[in-house]
Amino acid sequence: MSHVEIEKSLNFLEKDWDIDPVLRDFMLGKIQEVTDYPVKVKDVIFHIPFLTKEKKYILWKCYWPDCHNCCNRQGRLPLTSEDLITIGKGMKYQKTSDFIKNETITTTWSESGPSGQTATMTTINLKRKTDETAADDGTHVSCRFLDGEGACSIHPTRPGVCYLYPFSTWLENEKGKARVHTTFQFTGDCPGFYLADTIDQMKQVLKEYSPVIYDYNMKSNRTTRENFGFVSFS
Ligand code: SF4
Numbered sequence: 707m708s709h710v711e712i713e714k715s716l717n718f719l720e721k722d723w724d725i726d727p728v729l730r731d732f733m734l735g736k737i738q739e740v741t742d743y744p745v746k747v748k749d750v751i752f753h754i755p756f757l758t759k760e761k762k763y764i765l766w767k768c769y770w771p772d773c774h775n776c777c778n779r780q781g782r783l784p785l786t787s788e789d790l791i792t793i794g795k796g797m798k799y800q801k802t803s804d805f806i807k808n809e810t811i812t813t814t815w816s817e818s819g820p821s822g823q824t825a826t827m828t829t830i831n832l833k834r835k836t837d838e839t840a841a842d843d844g845t846h847v848s849c850r851f852l853d854g855e856g857a858c859s860i861h862p863t864r865p866g867v868c869y870l871y872p873f874s875t876w877l878e879n880e881k882g883k884a885r886v887h888t889t890f891q892f893t894g895d896c897p898g899f900y901l902a903d904t905i906d907q908m909k910q911v912l913k914e915y916s917p918v919i920y921d922y923n924m925k926s927n928r929t930t931r932e933n934f935g936f937v938s939f940s
């Protein structure tokens with residue numbers, strides 16, 4: 707995602723939320739002094755950014771139900787193979803193939819990996835609006851499943867990427883064992899980031915998300931080829 711796009715999203719977000727100017731600069735790539743602070747929680751390694759000059763960690767919490775910006779400005783909803791079955795059933799489809807035909811769209815797009823490498827992905831995505839076409843991919847659309855109360859009408863079968871946001875996650879080969887890694891994606895659409903002196907305030911969130919992120923990775927059929935980047939949903 708380019709800084710121009712992130713800036714547009716931040717400008718939109720700032721109509722309703724106060725964004726710390728330091729965080730704004732960070733998201734726009736204007737702060738270079740950043741180190742990675744890895745925190746292992748159960749089977750997942752969280753990579754927390756630490757701003758060395760400011761001596762602050764970047765942490766996150768969710769403001770839902772006061773916020774549902776991620777559903778209001780959804781860019782793409784890639785589905786795992788398990789999502790295809792559970793969401794299809796949740797929407798009362800008897801056959802997953804009919805669900806795929808009517809409710810999803812397949813797109814090919816590029817993504818930056820954890821080391822900055824770019825990889826091309828082909829994914830089956832849940833349509834965010836009924837008449838969605840490939841040309842809408844990556845644009846901000848208010849999701850058709852967001853109800854008038856700010857809740858998801860297909861919850862609890864909502865896509866894995868929805869409950870994962872704003873985390874981005876990948877697998878690495880650690881001496882023959884798959885290790886799950888995760889970090890934040892800074893798209894400029896989430897007001898939940900904040901600066902803190904220690905990571906203590908986020909410990910509970912890390913504990914809650916660790917099994918969720920682990921399970922998502924194990925179900926997603928998505929894999930990282932070392933030094934190659936992300937490779938496909940099957
Ligand atoms: S993840 Fe961020 S954008 Fe989404 S509801 Fe929570 S605070 Fe809002």
Ligand code: SF4
Nearest residue numbers: 777849851852858868
């Ligand atoms: S499917 Fe549900 S959780 Fe996901 S973007 Fe749409 S309304 Fe939000």
